[in-house]
Amino acid sequence: MALLQISEPGESNAPHQHRLAVGIDLGTTNSLVATVRSGEALCLPDEQGRKLLPSVVHFGETEVLVGYEAQARQTSDPLNTVASVKRMMGRGQRDLKHFGDIALHHFVTSGDSGVPRIRTGGGDFSAVEISSEILKALAHRAADSLGGDLAGVVITVPAYFDDAQRQATRDAATLAGLNLFRLLSEPTAAAVAYGLDQDNDGLIAVYDLGGGTFDISILHLNKGVFEVLATGGDSSLGGDDMDHLLGDWIIRQAGFTDIDAGQARRILLAARAAKEALTKQESAEIRVEHESAWSGTIGRQEFDDLIQPLVRKTLSACRRALRDAGIGKADIGEVVMVGGSTRVPLVQSMVGDFFERKPMCDLDPDQVVALGAAIQADILAGNKPDSEMLLLDVLPLSLGIETMGGLSEKIIDRNTSIPVARAQEFTTFKDGQTAMSIHVVQGERELVSDCRSLAKFELRGFPPMVAGAARIRVTYQVDADGLLSVSAQETISGVAADIVVKPSYGLTDSEIESMLRASMDHAREDIEIRMLKEQQVEADRVLAAIDAAVARDGASLLSEAELTLIMRRRDELASAIESATADELKRLIKAVEDASETYVARRMNASVNKVLAGKKIDEVDVR
Amino acid sequence: MQSPDFSQNYFELFGLRPVFDLDLAGLHDAQRRLQASYHPDRFVGSTDQDKRLSVQMASHVNQAYETLRDPVKRSRYLLEINGARLPDDSETTSDTAFLMEQIELREELESCRHAEDALDRCDRIETRLTQRADELAGEFVDRFEAKAFEDALESSRKMQFIQRIQQHLSELQYELEEC
Numbered sequence: 001m002a003l004l005q006i007s008e009p010g011e012s013n014a015p016h017q018h019r020l021a022v023g024i025d026l027g028t029t030n031s032l033v034a035t036v037r038s039g040e041a042l043c044l045p046d047e048q049g050r051k052l053l054p055s056v057v058h059f060g061e062t063e064v065l066v067g068y069e070a071q072a073r074q075t076s077d078p079l080n081t082v083a084s085v086k087r088m089m090g091r092g093q094r095d096l097k098h099f100g101d102i103a104l105h106h107f108v109t110s111g112d113s114g115v116p117r118i119r120t121g122g123g124d125f126s127a128v129e130i131s132s133e134i135l136k137a138l139a140h141r142a143a144d145s146l147g148g149d150l151a152g153v154v155i156t157v158p159a160y161f162d163d164a165q166r167q168a169t170r171d172a173a174t175l176a177g178l179n180l181f182r183l184l185s186e187p188t189a190a191a192v193a194y195g196l197d198q199d200n201d202g203l204i205a206v207y208d209l210g211g212g213t214f215d216i217s218i219l220h221l222n223k224g225v226f227e228v229l230a231t232g233g234d235s236s237l238g239g240d241d242m243d244h245l246l247g248d249w250i251i252r253q254a255g256f257t258d259i260d261a262g263q264a265r266r267i268l269l270a271a272r273a274a275k276e277a278l279t280k281q282e283s284a285e286i287r288v289e290h291e292s293a294w295s296g297t298i299g300r301q302e303f304d305d306l307i308q309p310l311v312r313k314t315l316s317a318c319r320r321a322l323r324d325a326g327i328g329k330a331d332i333g334e335v336v337m338v339g340g341s342t343r344v345p346l347v348q349s350m351v352g353d354f355f356e357r358k359p360m361c362d363l364d365p366d367q368v369v370a371l372g373a374a375i376q377a378d379i380l381a382g383n384k385p386d387s388e389m390l391l392l393d394v395l396p397l398s399l400g401i402e403t404m405g406g407l408s409e410k411i412i413d414r415n416t417s418i419p420v421a422r423a424q425e426f427t428t429f430k431d432g433q434t435a436m437s438i439h440v441v442q443g444e445r446e447l448v449s450d451c452r453s454l455a456k457f458e459l460r461g462f463p464p465m466v467a468g469a470a471r472i473r474v475t476y477q478v479d480a481d482g483l484l485s486v487s488a489q490e491t492i493s494g495v496a497a498d499i500v501v502k503p504s505y506g507l508t509d510s511e512i513e514s515m516l517r518a519s520m521d522h523a524r525e526d527i528e529i530r531m532l533k534e535q536q537v538e539a540d541r542v543l544a545a546i547d548a549a550v551a552r553d554g555a556s557l558l559s560e561a562e563l564t565l566i567m568r569r570r571d572e573l574a575s576a577i578e579s580a581t582a583d584e585l586k587r588l589i590k591a592v593e594d595a596s597e598t599y600v601a602r603r604m605n606a607s608v609n610k611v612l613a614g615k616k617i618d619e620v621d622v623r
Numbered sequence: 624m625q626s627p628d629f630s631q632n633y634f635e636l637f638g639l640r641p642v643f644d645l646d647l648a649g650l651h652d653a654q655r656r657l658q659a660s661y662h663p664d665r666f667v668g669s670t671d672q673d674k675r676l677s678v679q680m681a682s683h684v685n686q687a688y689e690t691l692r693d694p695v696k697r698s699r700y701l702l703e704i705n706g707a708r709l710p711d712d713s714e715t716t717s718d719t720a721f722l723m724e725q726i727e728l729r730e731e732l733e734s735c736r737h738a739e740d741a742l743d744r745c746d747r748i749e750t751r752l753t754q755r756a757d758e759l760a761g762e763f764v765d766r767f768e769a770k771a772f773e774d775a776l777e778s779s780r781k782m783q784f785i786q787r788i789q790q791h792l793s794e795l796q797y798e799l800e801e802c
Contacts, residue, residue, distance in 0.1 A: 152667070181667050182664065182667070222655065227655075316800075319797070319800060320797055323793065323796075323797060379664075380664060380667040381667075381668075382667075382668050388659070390655075390658065390659050390662055390664060390665075391664065392655070392658055392662065416685070416689055417654075417658075417685040417688060417689070418685065419663060419678050419681045419682045419685065420682050420685040420686055420689070421679070421682040421683075421686065422686065477678070477682065478682075479663065479678055480662065480663040480664065480678065480681070538670065541670065542670065589670075593670070593672045600672075600673075600676065604676070604680065
């Protein structure tokens, strides 16, 4: 009940233990996990001292392998080995062509949400399930190396990720059994890692070219508060595309025909090796070994010519982001480089030329996002109560609703600060209409068919009225992770339908539940004990909060009758802690919360007034 | 779940005078100050009830901020809190001279798409639009202060027309820069 514990600036709440928290960069090509130890952020290595975990999962008939072991099977067993699964997150069957090398796989669609699954020797798996394997491997590494259970994690996502992609990422965390503190946008994490929050105030451009995504973000920094002014990019553009361009070049040079999955994989690996060599050398040798072997050499200039259109595409997105933020290139104070693909010399020089300044690339561009996420996780875990850092985010893509004629009407515009809620009224167009279908879309285009469909549902059972008389109030709520929920209500009759929105390409709750059940090794009693423990901890926290609040201002904000009621509920809870079941405790906690609802609201108002009390008189004076 | 009772209007929420000519930097400062207290990141370890309250509070602050930041939304909101009636279905003006001017501006915009000096032309239209927006804002303030709310609403509608053309212009400039 922390709203009851609003503390004054510089005054911290009760001291507490250090809680283990990590930041996870769930990348297209590689993933990392980092934590803050003795005040310093560092990436946690595996037993062999390797920090990167290739985002590759192999599904054998009996076992699941993640990382290097899975990568080693990419060539010999491509159909049962999945790489770049991030491109599939929150995506449906019709997006298959955008999946890149994932499209080599055999897809099946099953389950009530129609999520595409990859068929492997070990079964059919969705992107959420595959990603959760990567998350589990990283969480396992972290728990081993930190020696305890994780209190929570921060997982990074491209700033440009839409609602379906964010939902899918959150679902993967749930499935991996992780307590997700927050989804953090990758560019913001990078700026945090560079400690730019301790620098002077100003504008920062974060250029993030990873394996499979490109993001450009314009951040505004002011007194430790990061704010994303604008984001842009392309969620299917990255270093993998360079590999493909070079792969195509190899195929042309070698005159390969009839390329099977294994051969395609070998060509891509050879291309990637050459690309990496060219970051340090002026030319690189390429070898494709197998029955149809080929070897050749490529010079840096030739490679630059191949990838130049791709880099130019990223600069267009930079221009757009600057325009969205309403600023010019000259206003940018720092340019931060993120993602392994920014090691490519042409990328560094073209970005440098574009922004007319030398980009920052002191930190390892592969690690920088995970390091920033770790710093945020440490703060959210409550390990740095004095930190003033606050990351304010914006909605990356507009949210709209389908109206007559297949047009999208924007409810919340992109680049609106989140969390945010907005309601809009709609009406019926036919006499006697008693139901309305609501189609939630995301994107900037006017036609619904050009936007991404997030959810469709119906509000049913309001009384028949003449056309145009019903008032249907549709409310969109976006939380701090950028995740959307929608509700609809007919306001004249009061017929309300609470509708929980699940993205069309996400998983339904029942699917998540059954997956969770399938992956649960715990016996039923274990779970019940855990639930009871959780409720007991919760009850203790509620009691402590209410006691502290009442001691401070209970007398001034509550009438005697109100105070008596709250204290009665409090005592009921206190006396039941040791003996009650989890469900009973939950009910008693709820009773305390219900009884103190008005109190909480009053304290909040009192506190708002206090926040604004520092304003000069003439600013609040009405003219 | 009842949300906190926020009887204050958006200007009061931010501690600002309810005027059209707003100090935008001050608005931004106030928004950040409130977010620093109520953003969900401050309530990660709290109860579900507090988390919900914090999302509601932070959403409320952002909604207020988005409304006051945008000149058209701000003008309508000023009218609303002063008790003016805002019909939501008649978003058009009956000023035919103004409408003609809008049609001309749009045609000019379309014609410069294929022109040799397209970007220069865009710049000239941009200057003109900014000027028109400023004039209309001034007109709004005069009418609003004279409590001629019907007329002020008309100015606000015209501001919205200009804003839409400005958005089209900005899209066009982006497209042209791409080529």
